Amino acid sequence: MSYLSEGNSVETVNARMSAASDARLRRVMASLVTHLHGFIKDVELTEAEWETAIGFLTRTGQMCGDARQEFILLSDALGVSMLVDAINHRAPEGATDSTVFGPFHVEGAPELPMGTCISLDGKGEICLYQGHVLDLDGKPIADALVDVWSDNADGFYDVQQPDLQPKWNNRGVFRTGPDGSYAFRGIKPVSYPIPDDGPVGQMLGALGRHPWRPAHMHFRVTAPGHARLITHIFVGGDSYLTSDAVFGVKASLIADFLPVHSPTEQWRTDFNFVLRPTTNPA
Known part of the structure; x- marks a missing residue:
């Protein structure tokens, strides 16, 4: 010894x-x-740098609570979350890519009829989201649960503004039909900054990095016999696609949002999700 x-x-x-x-x-x-x-x-x-690092980690822990997890934010901002996701979700050819879960998902969102509008605050431009949930052979998956959530038109999730936004604003769960189809209405999401009033935000500022995420809709898609998929649909053309503060963008997840002229929506996007079986070694 x-x-x-x-x-x-x-x-x-x-x-x-x-x-x-x-x-x-x-x-x-x-x-x-x-x-x-x-x-x-x-x-x-140096000893001074070591003390700075200890102070940074201490402040990061002090920012954590029921409504905020600064260490996850740190993991996201350093690219660690996306690297762990990439290692643990190596998708086979044809399967939809995953991305970070994010800190704003809430369990228990209501299951709604297909076509329901999940925007409850009356803000933003309405978009029709539609497509199919398929297996690797292209066959439809019926009764898959499509859990969705996004920010509102001001760039905040409902849990960030519990006194301002209606509960379950821009959230909902939909069950695919026999043909694997899903459809719902939400807003065309907007870019927003990750919380930058804590040590992670200070780190980004010191490094000359911005805190912005490109506009996206979150999806969690589950079906018996298939691996859970956690992913986003990103709005094509967003100015932050190549500099996402949490490195969550993948080219395959960038979608076209097409303008439409309808009494119920101003935009439409079509996106299919392909799930891998739970037995697949990837």
């Missing part, structure tokens, strides 16, 4: 782990120690 030095720090720390501990935990922690110590040695971290 040796004492820790600059040269042997990784080996000394990792040697303290018991062989009786969980094997996966040992692998994860050994890699974490290796890369963390390597980073500190690479940049030759």
Whole structure:
């Protein structure tokens, strides 16, 4: 057993782990120690910088609560959330790409009849969302649940403004028909900034990065025998598509929003979701 030095720090720390501990935990922690110590040695971290980092993490934890998770925001802003998503959801050819879940989903949104408008505050331009839920062979999936949510026309989710927006504003759950089709009306979403009044926002500012996300509608699509899909539809042409603050955009998820002349909506977008089976190793 040796004492820790600059040269042997990784080996000394990792040697303290018991062989009786969980094997996966040992692998994860050994890699974490290796890369963390390597980073500190690479940049030759100063004591002042170390204290700044501790203060940053402390403030990040202090911002966390029932209505806000600053550590998830930090993970998002550093691209970690999207990397974890990419590793855990390697989709087979033809399956719809996933993206980050985001912090604003709420369980228990009402199941609504097809075609219902989920915009309850009377703001924004109404868009008809329609398409099909299919399997990898192109066959329709009936009774799939399509859970959707978005910001309002001012760029805020209802949970961010509980005293201003109606409950369940821009949220709903729809069940596909025998042909796998879905249809509902919501607003054409708008770009919005992630919360930037905390340490993550300060980090972005110090790095010269903006906090904006491109306009998108969230989808969670589930069906028995198929892997859950969490994804977005992004509004084509949005100015933040190539600089999304949380790196959530994939080219396959950018959709055309077409203007229409109708008494019930001003826009229409058509998008099919292709689910992979739960038995697929990918």
